[in-house]
Each structure stands twice: as structure tokens, then as C-alpha cells.
Amino acid sequence: MASKGIFRAVVSANRRIGERFYRLGLDFEGAAAEAFAGARPGQFAELDLCGAGLPTAEKIPEELADSARRKILLRRPFSFCDVNSKGNKTSVEILYCVVGPASLRMTTLAAGDTISVIGPLGNGFRMPVDRKWAVLVAGGMGAGPLQYLAKFLSVNHEDIEAIVFAGAKSKFDLPFERRLDEISQQLGFSLAEFAKYGVKSSVATDDGSAGFAGPVTDCLLEWLENHKPPSREIIIYSCGPEAMLAKVAKIAKERNIDCQVCMERMMACGIGVCQSCAVECKVEGSNETVYKLCCEDGPVFDSKEVVF
Ligand SMILES: Cc1cc2nc3c(=O)[nH]c(=O)nc-3n(C[C@H](O)[C@H](O)[C@H](O)COP(=O)(O)OP(=O)(O)OC[C@H]3O[C@@H](n4cnc5c(N)ncnc54)[C@H](O)[C@@H]3O)c2cc1C
Numbered sequence: 001m002a003s004k005g006i007f008r009a010v011v012s013a014n015r016r017i018g019e020r021f022y023r024l025g026l027d028f029e030g031a032a033a034e035a036f037a038g039a040r041p042g043q044f045a046e047l048d049l050c051g052a053g054l055p056t057a058e059k060i061p062e063e064l065a066d067s068a069r070r071k072i073l074l075r076r077p078f079s080f081c082d083v084n085s086k087g088n089k090t091s092v093e094i095l096y097c098v099v100g101p102a103s104l105r106m107t108t109l110a111a112g113d114t115i116s117v118i119g120p121l122g123n124g125f126r127m128p129v130d131r132k133w134a135v136l137v138a139g140g141m142g143a144g145p146l147q148y149l150a151k152f153l154s155v156n157h158e159d160i161e162a163i164v165f166a167g168a169k170s171k172f173d174l175p176f177e178r179r180l181d182e183i184s185q186q187l188g189f190s191l192a193e194f195a196k197y198g199v200k201s202s203v204a205t206d207d208g209s210a211g212f213a214g215p216v217t218d219c220l221l222e223w224l225e226n227h228k229p230p231s232r233e234i235i236i237y238s239c240g241p242e243a244m245l246a247k248v249a250k251i252a253k254e255r256n257i258d259c260q261v262c263m264e265r266m267m268a269c270g271i272g273v274c275q276s277c278a279v280e281c282k283v284e285g286s287n288e289t290v291y292k293l294c295c296e297d298g299p300v301f302d303s304k305e306v307v308f
């Protein structure tokens with residue numbers, strides 16, 4: 001399998017799926033296709049967006065009007081929500097949210113455009129061994145890499161039942177395609193992004209505008225209370241805002257459940273050079289801590305290791 005590199009990707013599609021959410025498709029050929037065919041859920045790529053144009057003024061959200069014209073000097077990290085490989089071609093999908101000048105420029109990419117991509121980078125989620133349940137807990141944009149993880153588990157670990165709890169502040173912050181206010185609180189096949197892999201999901205929103213009213217970690221707690229799985233039979237995978245990851249890590253620790261968290265940091269280089277992406281981690285068997293690099297040692301960490 002070819003390793004990471006700097007490659008050119010051809011944009012295959014860039015589809016708007018909600019107010020601020022898009023799915024970007026990138027096609028790779030040759031050595032790049034080989035490298036990305038081996039991309040694992042939780043790994044990421046650094047995209048060079050400095051050549052992408054700005055949308056027209058009326059399409060720029062008001063809150064980004066001031067920052068929109070900032071020059072894009074650094075690449076931006078994005079993880080994969082799907083990877084498909086056929087022959088000598090690999091297609092990667094990225095689920096992204098418009099939050100600033102680079103992601104705003106990303107919206108103008110069109111089929112046939114090319115961009116420079118470094119990847120696949122970092123360490124992805126480690127696969128479960130001898131488990132019955134994989135419980136995926138997503139907050140906001142954390143749903144992207146967990147979609148790819150759900151697919152990966154359904155293809156490579158058929159014996160494991162994966163379920164998903166996806167949360168956000170409100171229905172407007174849930175990066176899924178269907179009418180979210182119609183979703184029940186029950187665990188079911190309502191989110192097509194997971195249902196297509198035979199994975200059940202349920203939704204929670206802090207303001208109660210879709211699914212369960214309250215933090216997504218309450219759904220996790222409720223499920224653990226109802227099912228009481230022996231800790232050796234379950235593994236938790238989580239991706240989302242750090243406060244949510246901290247809560248998930250605490251729940252897992254109290255019940256002695258294995259848990260992996262996908263961390264985010266501002267990343268200037270993505271390849272271990274600039275040291276901008278430090279994550280404070282515990283040293284096993286001591287009270288000391290060390291700083292690890294989110295881009296190289298992570299972004300996926302064992303939740304017991306991270307100092308939240
Ligand atoms: C490993 C990794 C994987 C990621 N995967 C995705 C993904 O799949 N989809 C997606 O939409 N976004 C993802 N992100 C976040 C994405 O990189 C940022 O949203 C993007 O860089 C924003 O660039 P911008 O110029 O549009 O906004 P900026 O102006 O750079 O940032 C806008 C706001 O977002 C905050 N921000 C930017 N980057 C980060 C970060 N890395 N961590 C915390 N806060 C940040 C800034 O502080 C600022 O408040 C990922 C980040 C990392 C580190």
C-alpha cells in the first residue's frame with residue numbers, strides 16, 4: 001500500500017446538503033489512489049484552498065462578511081466521511097461546514113477543478129477486537145468520520161453491532177440530509193447516512209428541535225443503563241466538540257469501557273513539523289503529563305490518555 005504524499009485531486013462533486021453543510025467529492029488516480037485506498041476512518045487530509053475563489057457577495061453569510069477576504073496561507077485539515085476504491089481510482093468524500101474563509105472558498109469548488117491534497121494523515125480509529133457492540137457518539141461535524149467508521153465496521157466486522165448517537169445544538173447544526181424535525185427519539189434507521197450500512201442511529205439536540213431534547217451523552221447513558229453490556233463487550237468511538245468528548249471519556253472511565261476519541265486542534269502543517277497541535281496526555285503509571293501531536297500521534301487517542 002502506498003503511503004501518504006502530496007497529490008492532486010480532481011473535484012467530482014460539491015453538493016450542498018443543508019444551510020451550512022456540503023459534501024465534497026475528490027477523485028484520485030495512480031499513486032494517490034493507492035494511498036487513499038488505505039485511508040482509515042479518523043485519518044484526515046490537508047487541503048490547499050488558497051486558489052479557490054470566493055462566492056459572490058450575496059452568498060457570503062453575514063457573520064463571515066469581515067473575515068471572508070482573509071488570505072488563506074495554510075492548508076486546512078478535513079477527515080473523510082466515505083472512501084471508495086475501484087480499479088486505479090479512489091474517491092474520497094468530505095463532509096464540511098462553512099465556518100470561515102477557507103471553508104467558504106471550498107463551496108466554490110466545482111466538478112473538474114483540481115486541488116492539492118496532503119494525505120492520508122494521522123492515526124485513525126483502532127478496530128475492535130472481540131466486541132459485541134461499537135457505540136459511536138457524534139457531536140456536530142464529528143458525524144463525518146463516524147459515517148466512514150460505521151461503513152468500515154459493517155464491511156470488516158460484521159459480527160459487531162454498531163449504533164450511533166448523533167447530537168448537536170439544534171436541528172440546524174445536524175449535518176444530515178433528511179427533515180430532522182420528523183425524527184423520533186428512538187434508535188432506528190432514520191438517518192440514511194448510517195442506515196445504508198445497516199447501522200441504527202438516534203438524534204439529540206440541546207434545544208429539543210429534533211430527536212431527544214438534551215445532550216447526546218444522555219442518550220449514551222440511557223442506552224448503557226438499559227442494556228448494561230459487560231464492559232469487555234463494548235467499545236465507544238467518539239468525535240465532536242472537546243467538552244462532549246470529555247463527558248464521553250468520563251462515562252467510559254466510570255464504567256471501565258474502552259473508548260477512543262478523535263481530537264481537533266488548529267493544525268498549521270499536519271505533518272509533525274510546526275508543533276501547533278499539542279494535546280496534553282497522561283503518562284501511564286505516573287502523575288506526569290506529556291504533549292503529543294494531534295496530527296501525528298492522533299487525531300484518535302485512547303480517551304484514558306487525554307487530559308481534558
Ligand atoms: C483532524 C481534523 C479533521 C477535521 N475534519 C473536519 C471535517 O471533516 N469537516 C469539517 O467541516 N471540519 C473539519 N475540521 C475542522 C476544519 O479544519 C476547520 O473547520 C477549518 O480549518 C476552518 O477553516 P476556515 O478558514 O474556514 O475557518 P477559520 O477562520 O480557520 O476558523 C473558523 C473558526 O473555527 C475554529 N477552528 C478552525 N479550525 C479548528 C480546529 N481544527 N479545531 C477547533 N476549532 C477550529 C476557529 O478557531 C474559528 O473560530 C477538522 C479539523 C481537524 C484538526
Ligand code: FES
Pocket residue numbers: 266267268269270271272273274275276277293294295296
Ligand atoms: S499540525 Fe504541525 S505539528 Fe501538528
